[in-house]
Amino acid sequence: MTYFIARRLAIGLLTIWGVVTAVFIVVRLAPGDQATVALGPDASAEEIETLRAALGLDRPLVLQYLSYLGDVVRFDFGESYRFGRPAMDQVLERFPATVELTLAATVIAIIAGLILGVLAGKKPGSVLDRAVSTFTLGLQALPPFWVGIMFILIFALQLQVLPSAGGGSLSNLVLPAVTLSIPFTALVARMTRSGVVETMSEAFVQTARSKGLTETQVLTGHVVKNSLIPVVTVVGLQVGTLLGGAVIIETVFAWPGLGSLLVSAVGNRDYAVVQAATVLIALCVIVLNLAADIVNAKLDPRIRLEARR
Amino acid sequence: MTQSDILLTEAPGPVAPPVRRRRRRPLAAIPYVIIGIYLLAAAIGPFLIDYDPVATEVTERLLPPGSATESGTAWLGTDAVGRDVLAQVVYGARTSFIIGIAVVTVCCLIGVALGAIAGYSGGLPDAAISRTIDILMAFPGILLAIVIAGLLERGMHVVIIALSVGGWVGFARLSRSITMSTRERDWVDAARIMGVSRSGTLTRHIVPFLAGSVVALATIELASAVLSEAALSFLGLGLPPHIVSWGQAIAGGREHLGTAWWITVFPGIALTILVICIGLVGDRLTRRFTRKRD
Numbered sequence: 001m002t003y004f005i006a007r008r009l010a011i012g013l014l015t016i017w018g019v020v021t022a023v024f025i026v027v028r029l030a031p032g033d034q035a036t037v038a039l040g041p042d043a044s045a046e047e048i049e050t051l052r053a054a055l056g057l058d059r060p061l062v063l064q065y066l067s068y069l070g071d072v073v074r075f076d077f078g079e080s081y082r083f084g085r086p087a088m089d090q091v092l093e094r095f096p097a098t099v100e101l102t103l104a105a106t107v108i109a110i111i112a113g114l115i116l117g118v119l120a121g122k123k124p125g126s127v128l129d130r131a132v133s134t135f136t137l138g139l140q141a142l143p144p145f146w147v148g149i150m151f152i153l154i155f156a157l158q159l160q161v162l163p164s165a166g167g168g169s170l171s172n173l174v175l176p177a178v179t180l181s182i183p184f185t186a187l188v189a190r191m192t193r194s195g196v197v198e199t200m201s202e203a204f205v206q207t208a209r210s211k212g213l214t215e216t217q218v219l220t221g222h223v224v225k226n227s228l229i230p231v232v233t234v235v236g237l238q239v240g241t242l243l244g245g246a247v248i249i250e251t252v253f254a255w256p257g258l259g260s261l262l263v264s265a266v267g268n269r270d271y272a273v274v275q276a277a278t279v280l281i282a283l284c285v286i287v288l289n290l291a292a293d294i295v296n297a298k299l300d301p302r303i304r305l306e307a308r309r
Numbered sequence: 310m311t312q313s314d315i316l317l318t319e320a321p322g323p324v325a326p327p328v329r330r331r332r333r334r335p336l337a338a339i340p341y342v343i344i345g346i347y348l349l350a351a352a353i354g355p356f357l358i359d360y361d362p363v364a365t366e367v368t369e370r371l372l373p374p375g376s377a378t379e380s381g382t383a384w385l386g387t388d389a390v391g392r393d394v395l396a397q398v399v400y401g402a403r404t405s406f407i408i409g410i411a412v413v414t415v416c417c418l419i420g421v422a423l424g425a426i427a428g429y430s431g432g433l434p435d436a437a438i439s440r441t442i443d444i445l446m447a448f449p450g451i452l453l454a455i456v457i458a459g460l461l462e463r464g465m466h467v468v469i470i471a472l473s474v475g476g477w478v479g480f481a482r483l484s485r486s487i488t489m490s491t492r493e494r495d496w497v498d499a500a501r502i503m504g505v506s507r508s509g510t511l512t513r514h515i516v517p518f519l520a521g522s523v524v525a526l527a528t529i530e531l532a533s534a535v536l537s538e539a540a541l542s543f544l545g546l547g548l549p550p551h552i553v554s555w556g557q558a559i560a561g562g563r564e565h566l567g568t569a570w571w572i573t574v575f576p577g578i579a580l581t582i583l584v585i586c587i588g589l590v591g592d593r594l595t596r597r598f599t600r601k602r603d
Contacts, residue, residue, distance in 0.1 A: 146581065149577070247451070
């Protein structure tokens with residue numbers, strides 16, 4: 001188990017290094033460096049040179065890279081030229097809103113997905129099963145950002161029951177959370193369905209039935225419980241995709257989170273914020289993946305053994 | 310069906326004897342027909358419909374679907390600067406296909422090559438490729454694409470690169486696992502003993518067995534590439550403004566959502582139907598090429 005965790009941790013660190021390096025390369029390849037962007041189009045060549053020297057951009061690339069790695073380790077990403085304050089502060093300030101949104105979406109996805117999955121899985125091949133399976137396939141294919149706009153059109157503009165943008169209150173949370181949960185509802189439903197189908201053929205389900213339990217009791221008491229664990233761990237492993245989706249959904253609903261900050265930072269070439277945000281997202285993904293992996297390995301010895309090979 | 314479903318299954322053996330066909334379902338052809346229509350529209354539509362992405366017709370702004378314009382009837386209405394929405398849908402289809410197919414081709418070539426090498430040679434190459442896969446698996450691909458497409462110079466090739474950076478991983482994982490089990494088959498041993506070169510063994514005796522599963526995965530990846538491209542253009546990243554795309558059209562209509570819904574709704578429907586149909590085909594292919602049936 002220790003070996004397993006150590007291995008996962010090493011991969012996590014490698015991932016952060018990979019992300020940091022990739023962003024470094026992209027920023028260096030981008031037209032216009034930090035100095036040109038910060039000073040705007042009216043700056044003289046001399047001013048730009050001075051700022052470049054101050055930021056250390058005139059040094060050889062290798063040195064820049066090493067000092068950048070050092071900064072990352074100290075969690076220092078420099079100042080955001082747009083906000084005039086440390087980029088990491090700016091990013092951390094937006095972080096809770098993203099956590100709120102992704103948590104809400106996860107809860108919705110698990111509840112809706114479980115219901116759909118059990119409905120489909122309790123009688124494989126039935127009309128209901130095929131209907132639910134087609135429905136979840138459709139859910140998976142829906143472009144989330146477009147669905148978000150359609151929600152705004154229907155619920156905010158036509159029915160005027162929910163606000164279309166902004167954050168803060170619960171009513172603001174509903175539309176973005178539901179939109180973000182759609183692909184995950186589909187995922188959870190599919191996983192639950194196959195889990196339920198598999199569990200239904202187990203001997204203990206036969207026993208439960210022969211004890212005289214009703215079909216509902218068998219389902220809730222024996223089947224669902226046993227198919228729940230893999231669902232929860234897979235949701236933990238999908239957190240990266242969830243955060244990726246949140247970036248787009250936050251922009252649609254002007255949700256004041258990390259994602260909308262990242263998109264506007266990319267659009268404005270605010271490199272410091274881009275770097276801080278990507279590293280924070282990578283950290284979240286890795287920590288949560290690690291947690292999910294550990295839970296999974298605790299529950300299933302086969303995974304531990306697999307890792308050893 | 311997701312790519313992990315493909316990965317879970319065993320490597321395909323030699324072509325199996327045809328299984329008893331299930332009763333034909335005429336409805337099953339629908340997704341193929343719809344994708345065919347899209348392809349046709351993307352290929353010849355631009356020759357039939359004139360469209361200037363930078364032209365503005367102030368007098369023909371925000372016309373509802375079916376309105377008569379100078380150049381004919383705007384069946385799907387016009388947008389905020391008087392451009393025809395139907396033309397945007399048709400030209401957008403072309404952009405989606407070009408980018409989607411290019412991304413899948415690049416990802417497929419890189420992924421299959423690296424996966425086959427990793428699975429066949431094992432050792433150091435395998436370790437290096439597998440760790441790269443681990444890294445890319447952990448970080449959400451769309452975020453990488455947003456950063457790359459947003460910071461680099463605009464252009465179609467940049468979007469293709471941005472979406473390919475994370476996209477090849479699925480192909481590599483799939484090819485690696487199938488190669489690892491195919492490597493142990495008798496005919497591969499025989500080829501080795503007969504002195505066939507390494508690359509010859511790989512291309513002649515192993516890669517053909519990847520084909521089915523790779524085609525199934527490629528279909529699923531095509532759907533997600535089309536979706537991601539639309540998401541990027543929706544955010545205003547990557548594509549230059551003169552290239553028409555659905556994402557861009559959807560974003561353009563947001564400001565006029567209350568008064569001119571058609572600008573946003575029609576490109577979105579076009580995108581959704583295409584992605585659902587590709588997904589249905591991919592689902593079916595996956596089920597055919599992996600023995601697992603649910």
